[in-house]
Amino acid sequence: MIVSMTLELKDIPGQLVLALAPISELHGNIMSVVHQHEEKTPRGTIPVQVTFEIDQGVLDELIEKLETSGVGVARVGEERLRSSVSVVLIGHIIHSDIGDTIDKIDKTGFAEVVDLSLSMPAIERTSSAYLVINAVGIKELKKALEVLREVAAKKELLMIEPIRLNSEAA
Amino acid sequence: MKTVRVSIIGFGAVGQGVAKAILSTKETLIEQGIDLRVVGISDSKGSEINAGGIDLKRALERKKQKGTVAKCKDDALEIIKNVEHEIVVEATPTNIKNGEPGSSNMFAAFGSGKHVVTSNKGPLALRFSELKEAAEDNGVFFRYEATVGGAVPIFNLIHEALAGNRVIGIEGILNGTTNYILTRMAEERLTYELALKEAQELGIAETDPSYDVEGIDSACKLVILANSVFGRAATYRDVEVTGITKITPEALELASKNNYVVKLICEAGNGTLTVAPRLVPKKHPLAVGGTLNVASILTDLAGRITISGKGAGSIETASSILSDILYIVRNS
Numbered sequence: 001m002i003v004s005m006t007l008e009l010k011d012i013p014g015q016l017v018l019a020l021a022p023i024s025e026l027h028g029n030i031m032s033v034v035h036q037h038e039e040k041t042p043r044g045t046i047p048v049q050v051t052f053e054i055d056q057g058v059l060d061e062l063i064e065k066l067e068t069s070g071v072g073v074a075r076v077g078e079e080r081l082r083s084s085v086s087v088v089l090i091g092h093i094i095h096s097d098i099g100d101t102i103d104k105i106d107k108t109g110f111a112e113v114v115d116l117s118l119s120m121p122a123i124e125r126t127s128s129a130y131l132v133i134n135a136v137g138i139k140e141l142k143k144a145l146e147v148l149r150e151v152a153a154k155k156e157l158l159m160i161e162p163i164r165l166n167s168e169a170a
Numbered sequence: 171m172k173t174v175r176v177s178i179i180g181f182g183a184v185g186q187g188v189a190k191a192i193l194s195t196k197e198t199l200i201e202q203g204i205d206l207r208v209v210g211i212s213d214s215k216g217s218e219i220n221a222g223g224i225d226l227k228r229a230l231e232r233k234k235q236k237g238t239v240a241k242c243k244d245d246a247l248e249i250i251k252n253v254e255h256e257i258v259v260e261a262t263p264t265n266i267k268n269g270e271p272g273s274s275n276m277f278a279a280f281g282s283g284k285h286v287v288t289s290n291k292g293p294l295a296l297r298f299s300e301l302k303e304a305a306e307d308n309g310v311f312f313r314y315e316a317t318v319g320g321a322v323p324i325f326n327l328i329h330e331a332l333a334g335n336r337v338i339g340i341e342g343i344l345n346g347t348t349n350y351i352l353t354r355m356a357e358e359r360l361t362y363e364l365a366l367k368e369a370q371e372l373g374i375a376e377t378d379p380s381y382d383v384e385g386i387d388s389a390c391k392l393v394i395l396a397n398s399v400f401g402r403a404a405t406y407r408d409v410e411v412t413g414i415t416k417i418t419p420e421a422l423e424l425a426s427k428n429n430y431v432v433k434l435i436c437e438a439g440n441g442t443l444t445v446a447p448r449l450v451p452k453k454h455p456l457a458v459g460g461t462l463n464v465a466s467i468l469t470d471l472a473g474r475i476t477i478s479g480k481g482a483g484s485i486e487t488a489s490s491i492l493s494d495i496l497y498i499v500r501n502s
Contacts, residue, residue, distance in 0.1 A: 086428060086449060090421050117427070119420035128421035130428060158416045160425075162449040163435055163456060165341045165468055 001056045002031070002079040008045035008072035015071070019048060022065040028054035045072060051079055081112060081134035083141040087148065089129045091157035093118065098129070104151050111135035111144035171203055174499050175255035177210035179246045179275050180262035181229075181239050184289045184316070184491070185211070187484030188259055189226045191492045204499055210249035216240025219253055246271065250278045256502075257495055260288040266381070266390060266406065269293040273301075280304040280312075285502070287494040289316035289487050295390035295406045298397040311502065313494035314398075318391040319344055319463045321486035322479040323493065328399055328467060335469035337399050339439025341456060342465035344391040346481040347375045347382040348414050348434040352447075353459040356422040356431060362415060374461060384413040385434060385445040392436040392443055404443060412446040425449055431457050439468070 009015035016035060023030055034049040041047055054062065063073050093101070102113045115132035133148070135141035145161065152159040176192075178185045192206055199206055207223035215238035218224055233239045250258055258279040262272050272290040279286045286305065288294070293301060294317055305312035315325050319342075328337060343349050347369060354365040366383065369375035381387050389409040396402045414434050425432050433456065435448040450457045455476040458464045463481030468474050480486040 086430065088421050088425055088432070088449060090416055090418055117424055119418075119424055121418070121420055126416070126418060128418045128424055130421075130424035158412070158447070160417075160421070160432055160447045160449055162430075162451075163341055163454070164437060164448075165339045165439055165466070 001059075002051065002053050002082060003059065004049065004051045004075075004077050004079045005073060006075040007048045007050060007066065008041060008043065008074050009048055010070065011040070011044060011046055015046075016048065018069050019066065019071045020050070022062055022069070023050070023052050023054070025065075026054060026058045026062050028052045028058075028062070047074070080136055081114070082136065083138050084114075084132060084134045085141055085145065086162060087131045087133065087145070088160040089131065089152060089157045090160070091126050091152075091155065093127045093129050093157060094120065096155035096157065101148075101151055101155070104147055105133055105144055108140075108144055108147060110137075110140040111147075171200075171205050172499065173205045173207060174257065174495075175207050175209045176257045176259055176495065177212075177249050177253060177255050178208055178259045178261060179212050179250065180260065180290075181211055181213040181233055182261065182263060183484040184487050185213070185259070185261040186230060186233060187486075187488035188261060188491050189230055191485060191488040193226045195492065199496075204496070206495070206499075209255045210253045211239050212244070212246045212249050213239050217242055217244045217246075217249055219244060219249060221254065246275055247278050250275060250284065251282050255284065257285045257287060257498055259491060259495070260286055260290050260293075261491070262290055264290055264292040264390070266292050266295060266386060269296045273297060276301055276312075277304055280308045280310060283308055283310060285311040285313070285498050287311075287313045287316075287491055287498070289314075289491060291317045291387075291390045291394060294394045294397070298394065298405075299403045302397075311498045313497060314394065315494050316487045316490035317394050319465060320346075320479070320481040320483060321489045322463050322465065322477055322481065323490065324395065324465050324467075324477065325398060326493065326497075327475070327477060332467070332469055332472055332475065335471045338468045338470060339437070340395060340399065340465060340467050341435055341437050341439075343433050343456065343458065343463055344395075344436045344465070344481065345382055345385075345388045345434060346461035346463055347379070348385075348388070349459070349463070349481075350374050350461045351383070352414060352417065352422070352432055352434065355417070355419050356426060357459075359419045359423065361419055362417055383415050385411040388434060388436050388445045389443075392438055392445060395436075396438045396443055400438070409443040409445055411444075414447055417447060426452075429453075431459075433457065 120127040218241040269292040273293040351365045430449040464478035466476040
């Protein structure tokens with residue numbers, strides 16, 4: 001599972017290593033660390049956001065290890081939808097049942113439409129929509145795009161996706 | 171002094187641009203020890219042939235006044251086969267249906283042992299591997315920098331400057347007309363129809379714009395790129411193509427609010443060839459405006475390299491042709 005934690009460190013040297021070491025000891029894979037040294041909490045500690053992949057079974061052990069070493073665990077949350085993509089649709093978006101279009105993505109269970117802006121200039125003109133889809137991972141995001149591509153083709157909507165090479169190579 | 175004799179087959183905008191470019195660089199080339207002579211020019215109505223070298227200034231004037239360069243009835247194939255020279259510049263218009271007359275001209279040139287430099291996309295989009303083989307069998311050069319990206323040296327960059335790199339993929343805008351239309355639609359909130367009309371009035375789009383706006387021109391260029399870079403034997407029918415005719419100003423506005431522009435992007439890589447409108451982040455190097463062309467090449471060693479420049483125009487295209495001619499002169 002992918003976990004996002006907010007840790008609180010004492011403002012003395014060596015605390016960041018102290019906080020991250022237990023994660024790797026339990027074979028966690030650290031994905032991002034945001035360390036804001038200038039933003040202290042009212043308690044005088046320094047908040048750090050850590051995101052990592054770890055086996056769910058060792059999560060409690062990890063929290064215990066962190067707290068015994070003096071690192072405060074302020075928040076623990078599961079990061080479910082981590083990958084995101086923007087898409088533009090053009091066509092008879094409303095009349096081809098936008099609810100159904102969104103449903104097809106949401107029903108996958110691994111992806112959701114999290115943002116939607118619509119523009120409908122006039123009754124006889126085609127409408128345009130901007131969608132943001134989030135998914136649990138890159139692979140799932142690609143699958144969600146495939147689903148949307150199929151739906152768009154069936155409903156005769158033009159689907160504009162982001163450039164590919166850039167994101168895939170990055 | 172090395173004398174190199176050239177024929178210009180097709181004397182439209184590109185052919186005339188080549189004549190102008192040769193005229194304007196004549197002295198520089200002579201300083202480099204190269205005497206470049208045009209010994210034959212042909213257009214659809216006839217030819218001018220002069221073994222000692224054609225007066226290009228006069229040929230250009232005659233074309234301007236009479237609409238043809240013709241002084242005699244000889245056609246292109248007669249010049250290619252019977253006039254002694256080294257390099258054929260094939261600059262007849264692109265024909266995407268059967269590649270003619272370009273294909274016949276090129277095969278005739280190879281058959282008579284002459285190098286070919288071309289701006290003509292038709293034959294390359296339809297019969298790339300046959301043409302390449304014919305050139306190899308006859309031990310002559312086949313250069314086509316001007317077919318893709320106008321003045322932008324994409325093939326030179328990949329084959330010479332990036333030699334040794336494995337190209338993972340290429341993404342780019344290879345059609346200036348659609349880029350202009352999309353740029354104007356986004357900037358002025360014009361409808362597609364209005365932006366197209368403006369482009370037509372400026373001479374950026376043809377009276378029949380379908381070749382550009384349906385993505386066919388982009389697809390041809392993508393095929394030439396893929397064949398040349400990945401050694402494929404694709405034709406433009408292998409490209410999945412979506413044009414820009416359905417794009418609305420509202421879609422561009424929604425994209426813009428979210429920091430994207432929409433561009434007609436050609437994409438080669440991962441075994442697929444696609445031309446489609448795509449969202450490009452505003453700060454991305456591919457987000458060039460106006461009539462500019464751009465190509466972003468992803469390689470294993472150099473990483474990403476992006477080049478941009480003028481994708482069309484008589485003199486700009488001639489720049490690529492001249493560069494190909496000089497490559498042959500220096501390497502033969």
